Amino acid sequence: MTTDALSGLKVLDLSWVVAGPLIGRTLADFGAQVVRVESSVRVETARLMQPFHGGVQDKEGSALFGNCNAGKLGLTLDLKSAEGQQVVRDLVAWADVVVESFSPGQLAKWGLDYDTLAATKPDLVMLSTSIAGQHGPWSTLAGFGNVGSSLSGFQYLTGYEDRLPMGTFGPYTDYVGPRLALVTLLAALEHRRRTGEGAYIDVAQVEAGIFFLAPQVAHFGYDGTIAARHGNRDAELAPHGVFACRPEDGNDRFVAIAVRDTGEWRALARAMSRPDLAERDDLATAEGRRAAQDELEGAVAGWAAGQVASDVERLLQDVGVPAHLAVTSDDYPADEQLAHRGHLVELPHPRHGTTYVEGPRYALSETPGRPRAAAPALGQHNEQVLTEILGYDADRIAVLTEGGILR
Template identity: 50%
Template sequence: MAGLKVLDLAWVVAGPLVGRTLADFGATVVRVESSRRVETARVMGPFPNGDHDVQQSGLFETCNAGKLGLSLDLSKAAARQVVRDLAQWADVVVESFTPGQMAKWNLSYDQLRDVNPALVMVSTSLSGQDGPHAHYSGYGNHGAALSGFQHIVGEQGGPLVGPYGPYTDFIAPRFGLAALLAALDHRRCTGKGCHLDISQIEAGVQFLAPQVAAHSVTGAVQAAMGNRDAAMAPHGVFRAAGDDQWIAIAVENDAQWRTFAELIGGAALAADHRFATVEARHGHVEALEQIVETWTKDKNVEWLEESLCLRAIPAHRVQSIYGLGADPQMRGREHLIRIDHPLSGTTMIEAAPFRMSRTPARYAVCAPPYGRDNDHVLAEILGYGKDRLEALAEADALI
């Protein structure tokens, strides 16, 4: 991505993660925000030592590491002119405002294309740029509800819990990045830019393709089923010895079941006709799960994981977010990266979600505190002179 120039106008997670990945692999990414309207990711933490500071949010850091930071108040006409100049400089613009907001500022794709015909613009939003609900604004948990995930996550017959956090915020940027790379390849071949419209809801629905297909054939509507699985049994999370210790187990087929049954109940359980086939196990799933948890509940979770994996039965202890950082696999992969930070000394970010052997990701700089790179972007990238900089300051646009 070296040589690629990106203007990042995105908020929170879904848009910023696109720019973050481009920055990891060498693109120059200029992030625009204002301290007058604090970015949501800045207030969500986690924060060093639990002390709330919008300049040190862990979520903001991991979504925006590697970017240059420019503070602009886009309610000011002078600030919006800076954005136009940056759009003329850029190869890519990423934005995640409510659909229609960019047009209100005279910064729509059609208007920016007038100054840069080769521009590729990525607009990511909850529902897409058009349609009757385009102006509905919300977060990834709303995207999970609207795409169907909230309806299928929870205990069977119980309240719906939904997937943890803003689920579609983390799905949409993966689709957006792939579409952007295709658009850049198209531009390389044709010289033409384009506008990419990424809907979080529609991206989320892609991960429910089996349920959508099943409904189209049978009319069945997927309901919440806890940790159970339509093709495997037992399949769930079971209590282990100790405080809040759990083991996730998935028995994929009848051969695995016989091995598992011999381990937890001996020959008698392995021969029990109630559990001989996956269909039979589904028919007696509550009794099955009780047998499994009776066996797991007084055993050490590390022993359970090792014993089951040695027998080729998929199993892993349930990690807390704190245990994740100590996991030997995650440490071995260097998934959590420490980089210098001007306020806290160091900060921690997640590594790129994939590795490339010839062009590895680089993590050169932390996410920008407010205005960190104003002078560099305005004077060196855009070539503004002293008079222009003074005019921006007088217009109160740089904040």
């Protein structure tokens, strides 16, 4: 029988929205037992974000929340109360890892910060994720991933040079940060395995975003060049862009095309029935094609406008030109490659019958991960966590319930 890669790992998840929960979600996929603590009074933002089952807003129906929290146990708790804070301390004593995304300084006010917790549990591995980090002049800045993507530079760089910045879709650094955080967290666990020492990891989403712009930062350091918006154009390749095709069922359709060398350029020109462009000497080099980008993009756009996007994709791929239709949410579930890799996973859901979440991003040969269960409903596992994990008796649980702590 295959053992899960993270079997036996115990995680307390005090994070919310996307950046923190995605870390715990990945750990759960590979066998960790993850207890998620949240409030049923101040409802977690992701529970109120679309899309929803049946298109109706419901704090138990968000697909975003479901995707970020599949496989976790759910405990509702009033963290502002002394009793609730004690439950958290008991969970910390049980856990190997704590992940949190409160505003920097908030846990210290409750006596739940790393220094305080590590005083009695020196092998604790704790990870905090925030917009700008736990210390410094910007540490108190509140916001979501759209703020992180703005501060890291992505908002400024996304769009066309003659228009206002468009920005990336959604909270970009909420999705970049967890990937870097996860690797660091696993390294800390390996360090603990070897030395018995715990660790504190301070993840700044802004810095995670900047890491992905390292070439632009290095270029500025080298000669002062400030990166700018160029639409869908590339600094080296031409033509390189996203082109409108024939509308389908009243919806706009687009195809992305990238030409890497002269052979691909000539193949594209011939596919467009433009042998005149294929044979022009001034277009035989990338430099020449970049100089004629307006002309070439106009030619590609004019040709693509009368074509079906999937036909353009297939035609160009067949002649060796990188091309792919711009996938919509309707295309996504039927994507053959994603289906082959089991990217979308159907899970039973206590309220909706079934739900879908994304599968693990990593395909491990010997210890494959998988989402174990749908995300928890509010308070779904209160009794299980308190009795089976913490060993509370019925009287203690009754006191917590009657005192409004388990909400």
